[in-house]
Amino acid sequence: MKPAVVLATIAILLGAPALEAGTKLSRAVVDGNLQLAKNLVETGEKVNDVDKWGWTPLAWAAYYGHPVIVKWLLEQGADPNILTFKEYGRYKPGVSPLLLAAYYGYEEIVADLLKAKADPDIADVSGRKPVDYARDFGFTRCVELLSR
Numbered sequence: 001m002k003p004a005v006v007l008a009t010i011a012i013l014l015g016a017p018a019l020e021a022g023t024k025l026s027r028a029v030v031d032g033n034l035q036l037a038k039n040l041v042e043t044g045e046k047v048n049d050v051d052k053w054g055w056t057p058l059a060w061a062a063y064y065g066h067p068v069i070v071k072w073l074l075e076q077g078a079d080p081n082i083l084t085f086k087e088y089g090r091y092k093p094g095v096s097p098l099l100l101a102a103y104y105g106y107e108e109i110v111a112d113l114l115k116a117k118a119d120p121d122i123a124d125v126s127g128r129k130p131v132d133y134a135r136d137f138g139f140t141r142c143v144e145l146l147s148r
Contacts, residue, residue, distance in 0.1 A: 023051040023052050023053075024040055024045060025037055025040045025041065025045040025046075025047070025049065025051075025057050026051040026053065026055065026056075026057050026060050028040055028057075029057040029060045029061050029064075029066065029069055029073075030060050030064060032064065032066050032069065034068060034069055034072060037057070037069065037072070037073075038072070041076060047073050047076045047077055047078040048077070048078060048079050048082060050082070050085055053086055053088060054084050054085035054086025054087075054088070054093065055084045055085075055086070055088065056078065056079075056082050056084075056097075057069075057073055057078065058070065058073045058074070058078040058079075058080060058082070058097045059082075059084055059095070059096075059097045059100060061073055061097070061109075062097035062098070062100040062101040062106065062109055062113070063097075063100045063104075065101075065104060065106045065109065067106065067108040067109050067112065070097075070101075070109050070112055070113070071112055074112060074113075074116045078116075080096070080097055080098060080113045080116045080117065080118035080119075081096060081117075081118060081119050081122065082096075082097075083095060083096055083122070084096075091124075092124065092125045092126075093125070094124055094125050095124055096118065096119070096122045096130070097109075097113055097118065098110065098113045098114070098118040098119070098120060098122070098130045098146075099122070099124060099128075099129070099130045099133065101113060101130070101142075102130035102131065102133050102134040102139065102142050102146060103130070103133040103134075103137070105134065105137060105139035105141075105142055106142075107139070107141045107142055107145065110130070110134075110142050110145050110146065111145055114145060114146070114148075120146050129146075130142075130146050131143055131146040131147060134146060
């Protein structure tokens, strides 16, 4: 397991208030507001903080299909292998940004996450990998990227 994942897991198990740390940054990312996200990072928000919803800003950017924000977060050192920690909608805890991007067929985001060393073998709680979802929904280019 990656060090960032281990640290976030320990923080959660200890009930750390850090779970609220990235909430403003996550909200800016959800809204697609890159300038606000940049301002928040400049004033101390961390790109790998897990927010009150149990997700990182990178997970939100992948979920909402914001490729420019994904690229920027990765340039700022966002870890593409930090998994979600809480359930959100149909997603159980333990979902990667790559799985989210593949699920929705966001080719550019899948490519950028893979370039940033996102692990395509990380499966969700049902044992399904990003390529499985891309294949199910007919996202051929995503399947090609994930099968290399």
